[in-house]
Amino acid sequence: MTEGPILVPRGFRIIAHRGASGYAPENTMAAFRLAERMGVREIEFDLQLTRDGAMVVVHDPVLDRYGYPGRRVADMTLAEIKSLDMAAWFGDLACRGERVLTADELFDAFGRRFVYHVEIKAPSPRLAADLAGMIACRGIADIAVVTSFDFDILAEFHALAPDLPAGWLVRDGGFTEANVARAEAAGFAQFCPRAAEVSAASVTAAKGHVREVRAHGIGTREDARRAVEAGCDGMTINWPDWLAVAPE
Numbered sequence: 001m002t003e004g005p006i007l008v009p010r011g012f013r014i015i016a017h018r019g020a021s022g023y024a025p026e027n028t029m030a031a032f033r034l035a036e037r038m039g040v041r042e043i044e045f046d047l048q049l050t051r052d053g054a055m056v057v058v059h060d061p062v063l064d065r066y067g068y069p070g071r072r073v074a075d076m077t078l079a080e081i082k083s084l085d086m087a088a089w090f091g092d093l094a095c096r097g098e099r100v101l102t103a104d105e106l107f108d109a110f111g112r113r114f115v116y117h118v119e120i121k122a123p124s125p126r127l128a129a130d131l132a133g134m135i136a137c138r139g140i141a142d143i144a145v146v147t148s149f150d151f152d153i154l155a156e157f158h159a160l161a162p163d164l165p166a167g168w169l170v171r172d173g174g175f176t177e178a179n180v181a182r183a184e185a186a187g188f189a190q191f192c193p194r195a196a197e198v199s200a201a202s203v204t205a206a207k208g209h210v211r212e213v214r215a216h217g218i219g220t221r222e223d224a225r226r227a228v229e230a231g232c233d234g235m236t237i238n239w240p241d242w243l244a245v246a247p248e
Contacts, residue, residue: 013234022238165189
């Protein structure tokens with residue numbers, strides 16, 4: 001018997017993590033299109049810069065996991081990385097031939113149909129400024145949230161675009177009072193702990209300092225249920241169809 005979806009309150013952010021990446025190759029057009037077909041209205045994706053300064057949607061700085069040992073995004077040109085099949089590692093043969101997307105291609109494809117949660121991956125001297133400029137030029141500041149595990153680059157971005165929500169992602173052991181206070185002092189709108197570390201008490205306390213608590217690191221339905229029951233405002237999830245908005 002198939003387990004039904006976990007119900008979330010209206011306004012809860014169901015964010016397709018790298019697209020519907022539980023079912024299609026992460027950060028590819030296939031994954032984002034599938035998320036849209038599932039009815040998802042918010043997606044998360046990762047940005048890095050190529051050697052020639054293109055903003056590309058790729059998670060890992062080194063492409064070993066995708067079948068290209070030793071190939072570094074920062075060392076490749078856009079043309080070089082575009083030549084790679086970013087679905088070759090994925091089990092579904094129907095997905096083969098997916099190419100690396102640029103940020104422009106992603107925004108062009110979906111326009112205002114998504115809220116975009118943009119994770120800055122590998123820090124570089126240009127990425128924060130280039131991203132802030134792109135968001136401003138496209139007029140999508142009202143549907144964009146920028147996140148990073150790197151506190152300093154997130155603070156740099158927030159200084160460039162103070163009206164745009166920023167979310168600090170923290171790793172294992174990172175959901176502490178000191179880190180929440182640090183996020184508040186920096187002016188970040190979101191604090192993003194791992195789902196395994198949330199509780200009703202910790203989330204309630206954190207929301208006294210930041211606007212939203214958004215969970216990540218969802219690996220099981222139990223993780224997802226824990227984040228919902230703790231009162232989180234949203235989560236990134238590879239399987240967005242595990243969640244559904246509760247009827248009024």
